[in-house]
Amino acid sequence: MNVGGAVYILEAVNVHLAFGGVAALRDVSFAVPEGSITTVIGPNGAGKTSLFNCISGFYRPQQGSIRFRGEDISRLKPPARAALGLARTFQNIALFRGMTVLDNIKLGAHVHLKTGLLGALAYFGPARREEMAVREEIERRIIDFLEIDHIRRQPVANLPYGLQKRVELARALAMRPTVLMLDEPVAGMNREEKEDMARFILDIKDEWDVTVLMVEHDMNMVMDISDHVVVLNFGQVIASGEPSQVQQDPAVIQAYLGDGDVETLRRRLNLKTEAA
Amino acid sequence: MRIGDAKQTYVADEALWTSSTQQIWFGLLLLALLVFPFIANSYLLYLACLVGIAVISATGLNILTGFTGLISLGQAGFMGVGGYTVAWLSLHTAVPFPLALLAAGLLTAAVGVIVGLPSLRVKGLYLAIATLAASVFLHFIFSEWTSVTGGMAGLSLRPAQLLGFSFHNDFRMYFMIMPLAVIMLLAARNVFRTRVGRAFIAIRDRDISAEVLGIPLLKYKLLSFGLSSFYAGVAGGLFAYFFRVVTPESFPLAMSIFYLAAIIVGGMGSILGGVLGAVFMTLVPEGLKLLTAAVTPFYPQAPVFMSPLLGVVFGVLIVGFLLFEPNGLAEIWRRIRRFFHLWPFRT
Numbered sequence: 001m002n003v004g005g006a007v008y009i010l011e012a013v014n015v016h017l018a019f020g021g022v023a024a025l026r027d028v029s030f031a032v033p034e035g036s037i038t039t040v041i042g043p044n045g046a047g048k049t050s051l052f053n054c055i056s057g058f059y060r061p062q063q064g065s066i067r068f069r070g071e072d073i074s075r076l077k078p079p080a081r082a083a084l085g086l087a088r089t090f091q092n093i094a095l096f097r098g099m100t101v102l103d104n105i106k107l108g109a110h111v112h113l114k115t116g117l118l119g120a121l122a123y124f125g126p127a128r129r130e131e132m133a134v135r136e137e138i139e140r141r142i143i144d145f146l147e148i149d150h151i152r153r154q155p156v157a158n159l160p161y162g163l164q165k166r167v168e169l170a171r172a173l174a175m176r177p178t179v180l181m182l183d184e185p186v187a188g189m190n191r192e193e194k195e196d197m198a199r200f201i202l203d204i205k206d207e208w209d210v211t212v213l214m215v216e217h218d219m220n221m222v223m224d225i226s227d228h229v230v231v232l233n234f235g236q237v238i239a240s241g242e243p244s245q246v247q248q249d250p251a252v253i254q255a256y257l258g259d260g261d262v263e264t265l266r267r268r269l270n271l272k273t274e275a276a
Numbered sequence: 277m278r279i280g281d282a283k284q285t286y287v288a289d290e291a292l293w294t295s296s297t298q299q300i301w302f303g304l305l306l307l308a309l310l311v312f313p314f315i316a317n318s319y320l321l322y323l324a325c326l327v328g329i330a331v332i333s334a335t336g337l338n339i340l341t342g343f344t345g346l347i348s349l350g351q352a353g354f355m356g357v358g359g360y361t362v363a364w365l366s367l368h369t370a371v372p373f374p375l376a377l378l379a380a381g382l383l384t385a386a387v388g389v390i391v392g393l394p395s396l397r398v399k400g401l402y403l404a405i406a407t408l409a410a411s412v413f414l415h416f417i418f419s420e421w422t423s424v425t426g427g428m429a430g431l432s433l434r435p436a437q438l439l440g441f442s443f444h445n446d447f448r449m450y451f452m453i454m455p456l457a458v459i460m461l462l463a464a465r466n467v468f469r470t471r472v473g474r475a476f477i478a479i480r481d482r483d484i485s486a487e488v489l490g491i492p493l494l495k496y497k498l499l500s501f502g503l504s505s506f507y508a509g510v511a512g513g514l515f516a517y518f519f520r521v522v523t524p525e526s527f528p529l530a531m532s533i534f535y536l537a538a539i540i541v542g543g544m545g546s547i548l549g550g551v552l553g554a555v556f557m558t559l560v561p562e563g564l565k566l567l568t569a570a571v572t573p574f575y576p577q578a579p580v581f582m583s584p585l586l587g588v589v590f591g592v593l594i595v596g597f598l599l600f601e602p603n604g605l606a607e608i609w610r611r612i613r614r615f616f617h618l619w620p621f622r623t
Contacts (some may be wrong), residue, residue, distance in 0.1 A: 056488055083489030083523065094485035096478050106471070107478050111490035113471040117499060120473065123466035135286045148352075175489065225372060 008070075009211050010032040010055070010179055015064035017050055017235075019075075022051040025061065026235045032179070032228070037205055037212040039222045042232035043255060048215040049091060050264075051232070052183055055213075056088050057081045085178035089168045089185065091215075097157040097193045101167050102135075104156055105142060108174025109134045142170050146200060162193040169200065173208070180204065182214040186221060194218065198225055223247065232254065292465060306458070314451045321357040321446045327558045328453035329514045334538045335464050335547060336507025341536070343468065343611040344500040345397050345480030350388075350407035352531035353414035354505045359510025359522040363431040364424060366516075371612035373436035373443070373452065373517065379507040380513035387414075388505025395497045410530060422530035431524030433516055449518055456514070460507060467503070467548045476500050477545070541597045543604025552605035560592055 008031035017064055018026040025047045031062055032038045040048050055060045055066055057078035063125040065242045068084055095104050119127035143149050146166050151159060156167060186194040198221050204210050216222050229246045233255040241248050283289040294534045313321055337351050358380035365376045395403055418425050426611040437443035443449050467473040475496045478486040487493060516522045534557060542553020568582040601607055
């Protein structure tokens, strides 16, 4: 879809999602420009992860649609969306704990491989060549790039948190994504790990021609690397635009800090400390 | 101590045996299996055949339960389908044994896929109950469909045939069972070097993120059921050829539990674990009997006390494994290997 010069690779159109009587997303519309880093921010419970789950197909919105390159993909199941090039990572790491790093990453390439059961049993000819090709590609493009060559044979369960996040990113990259969805990629990381991750995300956008859609709470990182920011609050989009615009938006400040001006807040805070 | 196993190519790095030491040991194992029937007595030969059948069946169950995480109590029923298929073919046709076994495997795989249909909706204990129901249903068929299965009396088979060669004793059966067991083990190992096996493990570990990676759950769950049942069917067919009689009582529910115990003791999600578990479960009761016989000259009362105790001792051994080595015999084996890799330095 082409509107005003920008090409939108992924769009949510009037998405409405409710669990029983609780509306998680209300009439949410936004678009992700191709080749951008678009970030969804919002206070806890704003519906960010629900939105991600709608896009990757776990939740089916009651109304509205999700469009990928202008096509409605709302009816597709998660594996079909994966085949289109929608890759994602999870907020609370969803790696396969019993497998090694290498096997986890290879799983990302699943949709691009063809080996069937008989080929797998024989592990000969095409099946073997395919395995070698995928191994080579992963080694060359992903393991080197994400600097995880020293842990490739280790079971994921033993790795520290920051590395697990990186392995999950590696697995998503092995899907050769066109849109990479990252759910809180730097949550719980220390500063150094955050900087590494921010660098990887920027490199992925520039060198891999991948559009990045992420949910993140770390405002410094969001403002530093995003091209486009969408703000959700109570399931509604309250602002969207460039980071600097969004930062100044009164509705956003209100959502994060509560209503009233800064002076009132400060006074409230003082009262609290005095009372304590 | 083994140091450095740097590889030049990915082919070498992804090989089943990554060092020449491993290749030599595997060669020696094959040689031992080849020489064994010529030096073993008839009792050991009989046990070896039983172990071979158990290894195939346990590997099948391990694919389903250990690697894909789908608990099944239908293993005995599946083996029964294979056993009856072979028996029927042997009675009514003159097909050579490889075709009969293939037919047994394929028919059982088809039954397994049908039994596996509920697995998309139900997991864990509920799936165990669903497969248990299937097992009961199969037993009902074995005992009631008299025109095909011979009812409670069962069917008797002629010896397996191949090009006029008759497998009428344990010695010859050994050369049918063992090579098949080795081939099927290697094939199972191969599956887990490719995307099919990885998809199975992904479903076991976290089926939600498996879907996001583009793995259709139903397809792979049914594939796992089919493959696992194929192994069970072939094992059941060999069982029929070996004992040359199948009755509904040949495949009791306790057999399903026997195989579940075998993969738990051996190590779920490890091909080696299935093998070790099957060997352990088949041989330990025999070993305990031998032990009883050995002490009888010194304690004439031993059989009186020991016979009822055998089951208890066997049970205690299994519980001991669950408590002290939940990852099974395969993990113990890994530890031993690690010790020798690092020797003389401490692990």
